[in-house]
Amino acid sequence: MIAGVGHTAFGRLAPRTAWHLEAEAAAAAVADAGLRPADVDGLLTDPGPAQGILDGITPHFLRLGAQLGLDPDYVGSEILGGAGSVAVVGRAALAVEAGLCDVCLCVYGDSPLATPRSFEYGRGDEAVFGFFGAVGLHALAARRHMHRYGTRPEHLGEVAIAARAHAARTPHAEKRRPLTMAEYLASEPVVEPLRKLDCCLVSDGAAAVVVTTEERARDLRARPVRILGQGQAHSLSTYASPEHFERLPAARCGPKTLARAGLGPGDLDVVLLYDCFTIVVLLQLEDYGFCAAGESGPFVAGGRIAPGGSLCVNPSGGLLAEGYGGGMLHVIEAVRQLRGEAGERQKADAATALVSGHGLGMNTHATLVLGR
Amino acid sequence: MSATGPALPPPDALTAPFWEECRRGVLAIAACADCGHRFLPPGPCCPRCWSRRLAVQEACGRGRVETFAVYRRTYHPALPAPYVVALIALDEGPRLISNVVGCAAAEVAVGMPVAVRFEKAGDRVLPRFAPAGDQGGAS
Ligand SMILES: [Zn+2]
Numbered sequence: 001m002i003a004g005v006g007h008t009a010f011g012r013l014a015p016r017t018a019w020h021l022e023a024e025a026a027a028a029a030v031a032d033a034g035l036r037p038a039d040v041d042g043l044l045t046d047p048g049p050a051q052g053i054l055d056g057i058t059p060h061f062l063r064l065g066a067q068l069g070l071d072p073d074y075v076g077s078e079i080l081g082g083a084g085s086v087a088v089v090g091r092a093a094l095a096v097e098a099g100l101c102d103v104c105l106c107v108y109g110d111s112p113l114a115t116p117r118s119f120e121y122g123r124g125d126e127a128v129f130g131f132f133g134a135v136g137l138h139a140l141a142a143r144r145h146m147h148r149y150g151t152r153p154e155h156l157g158e159v160a161i162a163a164r165a166h167a168a169r170t171p172h173a174e175k176r177r178p179l180t181m182a183e184y185l186a187s188e189p190v191v192e193p194l195r196k197l198d199c200c201l202v203s204d205g206a207a208a209v210v211v212t213t214e215e216r217a218r219d220l221r222a223r224p225v226r227i228l229g230q231g232q233a234h235s236l237s238t239y240a241s242p243e244h245f246e247r248l249p250a251a252r253c254g255p256k257t258l259a260r261a262g263l264g265p266g267d268l269d270v271v272l273l274y275d276c277f278t279i280v281v282l283l284q285l286e287d288y289g290f291c292a293a294g295e296s297g298p299f300v301a302g303g304r305i306a307p308g309g310s311l312c313v314n315p316s317g318g319l320l321a322e323g324y325g326g327g328m329l330h331v332i333e334a335v336r337q338l339r340g341e342a343g344e345r346q347k348a349d350a351a352t353a354l355v356s357g358h359g360l361g362m363n364t365h366a367t368l369v370l371g372r
Numbered sequence: 373m374s375a376t377g378p379a380l381p382p383p384d385a386l387t388a389p390f391w392e393e394c395r396r397g398v399l400a401i402a403a404c405a406d407c408g409h410r411f412l413p414p415g416p417c418c419p420r421c422w423s424r425r426l427a428v429q430e431a432c433g434r435g436r437v438e439t440f441a442v443y444r445r446t447y448h449p450a451l452p453a454p455y456v457v458a459l460i461a462l463d464e465g466p467r468l469i470s471n472v473v474g475c476a477a478a479e480v481a482v483g484m485p486v487a488v489r490f491e492k493a494g495d496r497v498l499p500r501f502a503p504a505g506d507q508g509g510a511s
Contacts, residue, residue, distance in 0.1 A: 125381065139442075141439070143441060190445050191444065192444060193442075239469070242461070
C-alpha cells in the first residue's frame with residue numbers, strides 16, 4: 001500500500017543539491033503518511049542521471065541513507081533510467097509483502113540544472129557519429145512512426161498541448177501557460193523530427209513515496225492506495241530489430257500487468273504515462289492497448305487526452321509540463337487522484353490508475369496499476 | 373582534444389578490432405561459427421545461441437536506412453550540426469548507428485539504399501553511409 005507521498009518544488013533550485021531536495025521530499029512523504037523517521041526500515045532510491053554522473057550511482061542509497069540517519073533492513077538503488085521510480089515502488093511493495101521491511105521509503109531526486117549537459121551524454125561507440133542525448137534516440141522512433149503510419153507533427157503537438165493544458169490546473173507545475181498548435185509548430189527543431197516542445201523539462205527536484213503493509217496502512221493518516229499489479233519488460237537487444245523503435249517493452253508488460261490487476265485498458269480512470277518525449281506517449285497508447293498499433297496519432301487528435309477528453313492522461317502535466325520528476329511525480333499524481341486530493345484537476349470518482357516508467361536507450365519499462 | 377571538445381568514448385576491448393578493420397577500409401561483422409548468426413556490435417558470444425566460437429566477416433557495405441534523425445543542435449564541437457544519424461540495416465542483417473553523408477539531409481529517406489564510405493574523424497576512421505551509387509570518398 002502507498003501510505004505517503006511528498007515532493008519538492010521543481011525548477012532551478014540551486015544552490016540546493018539533489019541531496020537537500022531528497023531529504024525534503026523524504027520528510028514530506030513520511031509526514032504525509034503520519035509516520036516518523038524512526039519508522040522507516042527500508043530505503044530504495046532512483047538517482048536521476050545527473051546525480052549518477054556526479055556522485056556515482058552505486059552508493060546512492062548509501063549516502064542518502066547516511067544523511068537520513070537510517071539503519072534499514074532493506075536497501076537498494078535502481079539503475080533503470082526513467083523506469084526507475086516505478087520500479088522502486090514496485091520493489092518496495094514486494095519487499096513489504098515478503099516481510100523484509102515494514103515501511104519502505106522510495107526516493108527519486110536530481111539536480112541536472114546544476115550539471116550542464118548531463119542529459120546530453122553520448123552512447124558508447126555511437127557518440128562518434130554524433131548520437132548524443134535521449135532526444136536523438138526518440139527522434140529515430142518518431143521518424144519510424146511517421147514513415148510507417150503517417151503520423152504527423154500535429155499529432156505530437158497534441159500531446160505537448162494537452163500536457164500544458166493539464167498543467168494549467170496543477171498549482172505546483174512548472175509550465176502552466178497554455179500552448180497553441182502554432183506555437184508548437186514554430187518551436188525550434190532540436191533533432192528532427194522532434195522540436196524543443198516535444199522534449200520534457202529538465203528540472204531540479206525530488207519526490208518520495210512511502211510503501212507499507214496493509215495492516216500498518218490502515219491506521220495511518222492518509223487514505224491508503226493499493227498496488228493492484230506490477231510488471232516490467234525490457235528490450236536489451238536494442239538494434240537487433242527495427243521493432244525496437246516501433247514497440248516499447250510496454251507492449252509486453254502492459255497487458256500482463258493489467259491482467260494481474262484483473263483490469264483492461266478500458267477500466268482505468270487515470271493514466272500516468274512516462275512522457276520524456278511526446279512520441280513516447282503515442283507509442284504507449286498503442287502498447288497499452290488504448291488504441292491499435294499505428295493509430296495513436298489520430299487517437300490523440302481533437303483533444304482526446306487533453307482536459308475534458310475521453311482518456312485522462314497525465315492530469316498533472318507530466319514531465320512535459322509539471323516538471324521532470326523521474327517518474328515518481330507520476331506515481332504521486334496517481335495517488336492524489338485516487339485519494340481525491342487533486343483539486344481542480346480531480347478526475348471524478350477515480351478508482352483505478354496506471355503508472356508507467358520508460359528509460360535508458362528505450363530499453364527499460366515498468367508498470368504499476370493502483371487502486372483505492 | 374581541448375580544441376575540439378571533450379574526448380569521445382574510446383573503443384573498448386570488444387569493439388577495438390571493428391575499428392581496426394575500419395582503418396583498413398573493411399566493414400567487419402561478427403559471425404557465429406555454430407549457428408551462422410551475423411551481428412553487430414561485436415560481443416563476447418553469439419547473442420542468439422551463446423556460442424563463443426566467433427568469426428569476423430567482411431560486409432559488402434551496402435544497406436538501407438531504417439530510420440534517421442537530423443541533428444539541428446551541436447552537441448560536440450567536432451560534430452557541428454546539421455548532420456544525419458541513421459539506423460542502417462546492412463544487407464547481411466546486422467544493424468548499426470551511423471551517419472548518412474553525401475546528400476542533403478532533406479534527401480534522406482527511410483528505405484533509401486546506401487553504401488559505406490570510410491571517413492577519417494579525429495583518431496578514428498568511421499564507417500559512414502552515402503546514397504548507393506555514390507561510391508566516392510573511400511579512403
Ligand atoms: Zn550462434
